Amino acid sequence: MNVKLKVENLSKIFEFNGNRVKALENINLEVYENEFLTVMGPSGCGKTTLLRIIAGLDTPTEGRVLLDGREVKGPGADRGVVFQQYTLMPWRTVLKNVTFGLELRGVPKDERIKIAKKFIKMVGLEGFEDAYPYQLSGGMQQRVAIARTLANNPEIVLMDEPFAALDAQTRNILQNELLKIWQKDRKTVFFVTHSIDEAIYLSDRVVVLTARPGRIKEIVEIKLERPRDRTSIEFLEYRKLLLEILKEEVLKTIKRGE
Ligand SMILES: Nc1ncnc2c1ncn2[C@@H]1O[C@H](COP(=O)(O)OP(=O)(O)OP(=O)(O)O)[C@@H](O)[C@H]1O
DSSP: OOEEEEEEEEEEEEEETTEEEEEEEEEEEEEETTOEEEEEOSTTSSHHHHHHHHHTSSOOSEEEEEETTEEOOSOOTTEEEEOSSOOOOTTSOHHHHHHHHHHHTTOOHHHHHHHHHHHHHHTTOTTOTTOOGGGSOHHHHHHHHHHHHHHTOOSEEEEESTTTTSOHHHHHHHHHHHHHHHHHHTOEEEEEOSOHHHHHHHOSEEEEEOSSSBOEEEEEEOOOOSSOOTTSHHHHHHHHHHHHHHHHHHHHHHHTTO
C-alpha cells in the first residue's frame, strides 16, 4: 500500500492572550492511497486542528505533514476541503460555485463547464445547475460543496464533519453517495466525525484521539464488506468497541468541564 499522506511527530500549541493550549501532541499517522480514514475523539481534542494543518490552513508547532512525500507549506489544489457549514458563494449559481476553482486555475470555459456538469450529475443535482444556494436544502448545498471539491481533482479530500448539520435520513443518503463517489473516483479521504455509526459505515480505519492534547489512542481497522449493514452483529460489535475506547476520553473532557 502506498502512503499518500504522512503526519510526522506533529504537535500544535495555540498561544493567545497569555494562554497556552496544547491541542495536539506527537501525532504520527500514515494515510494510504485510496484509503477512507476517519478521525474521532472527544470535543476539543484537536480533530479540526489536525485537518486544518493538513489542509495548510494552519501550521504545526512541531513536526510536519507530507503529501506524496512533499512537505505541506500552505493550502493547495492537491487537497480539497469540505467543511461542516455550507461554504458556497451565495451570489453564484450551483454551476458557478462548482467551476470556481477551475476558473482560478485558468481552465478554459467550455472545459470547466463540462467538468462541473459531470460532478453535479455525480452528486445527483442534474437540473439544478442554474439554482442559487438559497434555493437549495442543506443536503443539496452540501452536495454542491462536495462536487466543487471533486471538480478540482484533489489528491486527497479532507472532510470536517460534512454531514453533521443534516437530518439523519439525508445524512445516510449522502454517506452512500460519498461511498459511491469514493469507490468510483478512488480518492483518498480524510474524514472527521463525532458519529460512531458514520465512522464504521464509511471507513477503512478509524483513528481515535485522546482528550486534549490529542494523541493517537487507538487505530481500529473496520474489516467489514461494503455495503455495510448498520444492524449486523459485526457492525454493533464495532460500535461497542469504539464506544468503549471513546468513553474514557469523553469522561476526561466532561470532568474538565469542557
Ligand atoms: N485558533 C485557535 N486559537 C486558540 N485555540 C484554539 C484555536 N483553534 C482551536 N483551539 C483550541 O484547540 C483545541 C482543539 O480544537 P479543535 O477545534 O481542533 O477540536 P475538535 O476536536 O475539532 O473539537 P470539536 O469536536 O468540538 O469540533 C481546543 O481546546 C480549542 O479551543
